[in-house]
Amino acid sequence: MYKTRLHSLPLFFLLLLLPCIALSQIYNTEVEANINIEQHGNSYSITSSAVNKTVSNQSLHYVLSVIKNQDNNSNTSKNDQSGRFVLEIGEKKNLSTTTITVNDNERVIVLLLIYDDEDTPLGMDRKVINATEEDLALQKRDSIERERAVNLSPDISTKPVDGVMISGIVTEDTKTKPGRDFYKLFDQKYRLNNINGAEVVTIKEVLSLNNTTKIEILVANEKVLEFFVRPQIEFLKQMADIAIRKVYWFLHQYNERKHTQKYY
Known part of the structure; x- marks a missing residue:
């Protein structure tokens, strides 16, 4: 729910400096905050969202602030919207949508801050409507810093094939019904968690001793996990959960290594 308050000029200038303050800290590495703004005449539709970039579920809360300032008025009005939410591994979730009229x-200034349960800020995004030249320069600098220091998410495709970027591919090479059941469970969780990795994930079933089989999970042709197949569905569900965490963490580290090589 929105609350309206009047704030003095010093606070307004503090908000102007937020991009510079933010660049001195590493935000958006664990949970990434995003603001999307669509314009329709004098109306602006604002959607805030968050992405979990860790290998565990996150219990979080957010504050979305809309700060207005007129050229002929030194006071500012500030509307806040807040709420609590949970993000699963790799999940992207819209937090709020609102429409404002801007003369x-x-x-x-539209500011989104995301905190953990201990009120530690993890994610931040900031956009300006009717931006000044200084605003645009700060936004450009912030965008560069995000690209260099933050953009480690495995859902960003980096491998062009015939000029087309592909991502989110899970291939199957199974031999038994339990193997196929595991593949279906894994693939479903992979889609639901919106991991969408740039590297190909392969679910491969191989023969083992005493007429048993093993599942091997490969990412970019590197083995991430293997286990002996058992037909019980609860066991396969448990292994699918473990495999999702292992694959997500591997993709995160893999892209981080590629990112480091790119800039260093």
Whole structure:
């Protein structure tokens, strides 16, 4: 629910400096905050969202602030919307959608902050409507810093094939019904968690001793996990959960290594 307050000029200038303050800390590495703004005349639709980039579920809360300032008025009005939410591994979730009207003489800052249960800020995004040249310069600098220091998410495709970027591919090479059941469970969780990795994930079933089989999970042709197949569905569900965490963490580290090699 929105609350409206009046704030003094010093606070407004503090908000102007937020991009510079943010660059001195590493936000968006564990949980990434995003603001999307669509314009329709003088109306602006604002959607806030968050992405979990860790290998565990996250219990979080957010504050979305809309700060308005008019050219002929030193006071600012600030509307806050807040809420609690949970993100599963690799999940992207929309947090709120609101529409505001902005006049030509109004400058509006939209700020999204995401905190953990201990009120530690993990994610931040900031957009400006009717931005000044200084705003645009700060946003450009912030975008560069995000690209260099933050963009480690495994859902970003980096491998072009025939000029087309592909991602989120899970291939199957199974031999038994339990093997196929595991593949279906894994593939479903992979899609639901929105992991969408740039590297191909392969579910491979191989023969073992005493007429048993093993499942091997490969990412970019590297073995991430293997286990002996058992037909019980609860066992396969448990292994699918473990495999999702292993694959997500591998993709995160794999992209981090590629990112480090790119810039260093």
